[in-house]
Amino acid sequence: MITDKIFKKAQAISKELISIRRDIHAYPEFALQEYKTSAYIASKLRELGLDVQTNVGITGVIGTLKGYKPGKTIMIRADMDCLKIEEQTDLEFKSKNPGFMHACGHDAHIAWVIGAAMILKDFKEQIQGNIKFLFQPAEEIVGGAERMIRDGALENPKVDAAIGAHVWPSLPSGSFGLRYGEMMAAPDTFIIKIKGKGGHGAAPHNCIDPIAIGCQVYTALQNIVSRRNDPVDPLVITVGKFVSGSAPNIIPEEVLMEGTTRTFSEDLRNKLPQLMETTIKGITEAYGATYEFLYDFRYPSVINHSSMVDLAKDAVETLFGSEKVQVMKKPEMIGEDFSYFQREVPGVFLAIGNSNKEKGTHIDLHNPTFKVDEDIIHNTSALLSLCALNFLNYKD
16 A cells, blocks of 8 residues: 555655754754755765756755656655744754844755655656655745745646645644645735934924824724725735834934735735725825835735645545644734745645644744754654645555
8 A cells, every 4th residue: 555655655665754954953044045955965865866957046955866768757845944033942953044044944844845755766666757845945035946946846746736735833733734725825015114303392383293103003904904995905014114213303304114915916015015005195295294115016916726735635634534634714913925835736735733742842833942842753754745645646
C-alpha cells in the first residue's frame, strides 16, 4: 500500500528532519538574504539526486524530481525567510544571529518539504510526471513568490498545481486545517502625511493643527468600513503608526500615519484607495491642510481551489483519519504571498496544527517565544507526499 510506504518512510526520517529544522532555526536569515539557507537546501536536494536550480528570484531554490515518463507537474512550496525579532526561548538551538528569529515556522516548512523530497524520490521510477520542490525567499515582506514566478519558477516543466502549508498555532497539533475558497486576505499597506502649520500650543488659532486633523482622518477611515462598505464584504483598515510632535507646548507641522488594509474581493480592493483618498482630501482641505497619500498593493488574497482542497482532504483522511481534518469555518485576515502562485495555477494552502500546551507550542506566530511542535514535521512531509502522488494519479 502506498500509504504504508509513505508513513513508514516519514517515521524513519523524522529525527533527520528535526535536525534539519534545528540547523535552519539556529541561523535565520532575512528576506532576500537567505544565502546560507538556500545553499544548505540546495546541498540536501543534490544529495537526493534532484535537478537543482539556485538563485531563482535572487535566493530561491527549486529541486525537480522527474518521473519515469512525462506527465503533469505539481509544485510543493516552502518559504525560507525569518523575522526581525530577538528570540526569547530556552532552546539549545536558538538563533545565533542576534535580532533575527524563525518566529513564523518557516524553518519547519523547509524541513517538511525536504522531507517530502526524501520520501518521493523512492517513487521516482513509478511516477508519471514531475514534482517541483520550491523554496521561496522573502515571504514576510517583499513578495518572493512573485519574484520567483518572474524568473520562470512555474516553467520547464510547466507547473499544473501547487501546494503550500504553514504552521497554525490556533489548531491542535496533529490536525490539519482545510478551507474551501477564501482563506487569507490581501494585506495592502498605506502611508498618510498630513501637513499643517506649526506654532505655539497656547495659540492654536494661529496654527493648522495636523494632530487634530489626523484624529478626524483616523475616525473617518473607520466610517468607510462601517458606512461605505457592504457589511458582508470583509474589510479592515488599521492605522498602526501615528507619529507627530516633539514637545507638549508645540503644535507640529506634520503628522505621519501608516497602516494596513485587509480585503478579499478584488473589486473592493481596487476601489478602496480612492475611497480613502477622497476621505483624507475632504478633511484636510476643510481645515486648510495638505496631504500625501501612498497606497501599496501587496499580496493578493489566498483563495483555495476546490479540487485541490478535495485532494488534500482525501490525503489527510487516508493517512490520519477523518477526525484529523479541521474544516475552517471562516477565513483569516492575515496575508500570504502563496496567493501569487494560486493566480497562475490551481492551488491549496494547508494549516498545520501546532498547538500543544504541554510542549509550549501554542504561542502565536511572530512572537519571540514561539516554538514548533517538531512531531508535526514528518507527518506533514507524509501528507504533502501523498497529495503529490494522488495528483499525478500514482498507482501502486
